[in-house]
Amino acid sequence: MTRQRPFFVQFLVPAVLVAVIFAAAMFNVLKYSFLEFVPGSLNVGGFTLENFTRINRPIYYWVLLDTFILSFATAFFALLLSYPISFALVRAERNWVRSVLVVLAITPLFTGEIVRTYSWMLVLGSDGVVNTALKSLGIIDRSVPIMYTRVGVVIALVQFAMPVMIILLATAISQINRDCEKAAANLGATPNTVFWWVTIPLTLPGILSGFVVVFAWTMSAFSTPQLIGGGKVLMISNVVYLQGFSSFNLPFAAVLSLVALVAALGSLALMKLLTARLEQNMATS
Template sequence: MTTALHERPTKTIPPPAEPPRRKLRGTVLALTVPGLLGMLVSFVLPLVYLLRMSLKTGDSSGMIEDTVSFHSYAQFLTDGYYWKMAWDTLLLGLVVTFFAILVSYPIALFLVRTESRFKGVLIALAIAPLLTSSVVRTYGWIVLLGNQGVVNKTLQATGLTDHPLALVNNKVGVYISLVEIMMPYMILALLAGFGRFSTDLEHAAASLGANRWKVFWRVVWPLSMPGVLTGALLVFVLTISSFITPRLVGGGRVFLLATEIYDQATATLNWPFAAAISFILLALFGFVIVIYQRALRRIESQ
């Protein structure tokens, strides 16, 4: 004999009603419009004005002819002096970025690994230079690297040299000071990039027979690459656009794109040419960002 089984009906809870599409779109639009307007006023419009200025013609007398011409770009691209200046700017960015990574990486790795109760204080000390004006820090490096500064006095006292080394009013002082000035930015980027890092992976690699160098190159370094790339991009862009430190430490003898833009706009009064150099520097920024995006995608796909 068969019996019919009657199950007790269960009460189903209807899913929450989705907000109307029009209302959702209106909310998104209301949230994004203020930011878009701010970007339009503070970034897009000045950029358009700068582009229009770069297409005008000017001379050393300060006269600007309201025309549409690529004369300023042709002047830059056909003069070897400006090509050398662009190369010096690019080289400065690459060298400062390399040494900033070299010096900042051990510090960031220590701050991530340490279990000290003063970890927060140590991180704050590492990025504390950002609270000081770059002008003050630059003048501090002028004092330290001068002929009677701490660096030269120490070198002479230890017998490494018998006369003061020329560390200011040249590229050497600019390189040294910019590496220190950019270190906090690199440390912050590395600390953010170490979010994927786990000591358990190191222990697993060591248990499989890998020594410390293999653990570093096979585990730690690949996991930290996103932070390294982000820090490299940030430091490189800030370095090639820096003006205060090359101007002060270089003593007016280090010529870069940023210093040339200032000289053309204030001393020579050739605003169209200064605007053209600015756009060339901006194009260099875009090229570096494209390389960064491709490198980051390749790392994330592995």
């Protein structure tokens, strides 16, 4: 058996290559975070811990908190909007309904992030589709600011995250034993009770993993908050960009990157702990 192992080693080569390059990059980020920033120069000085003390300022806490809140809101609203679509996608009786839903849900994945973000700028702008529609309906007199606000950023991020959320939820919904729902109905549960007390709990692992994936993904969002936030909504990636490529303070950008990474990994670990407990309980022999 061990004789056969070397055969599989060749399949590891691409993964190992990527891992090595990635590790080298990460190591460099780590290294930069301990090096002195020389103002007006791209070169860095000697060893220092000053970069880490510099982060202890309210503005960076606010950015981190903001990033958390925006990611959480994005995951939450993406979940809320995706669940009904996933449910219809799995349960629709007619094949063509399912096909149409799949196409509508998945095609956004194939348009680039920049294209999608610019489209949202057209929709959300002060002369955009939303404001024009609201004005012509007489609901508002003057344009409501959506561009350059948190609401605008979350709207675009939610739409960006929905295809992935829909796929994850649809997988979870398609895997539940429908006899459980039938059993609940048979025992006297109304369709509403069946949904909230059986369907939702049975799809909870999918709900949690969808939430975690979107949350982590949004934590590193860059171009959407950059373009729709227009500098008024800052997420951690935007601050890293500002420090690294506007102030050319690469060491401090490295520290911020590390903080973002640790925060993301920490929240992922926390959620993973939660889901692992749940999945253990839900597993049927």
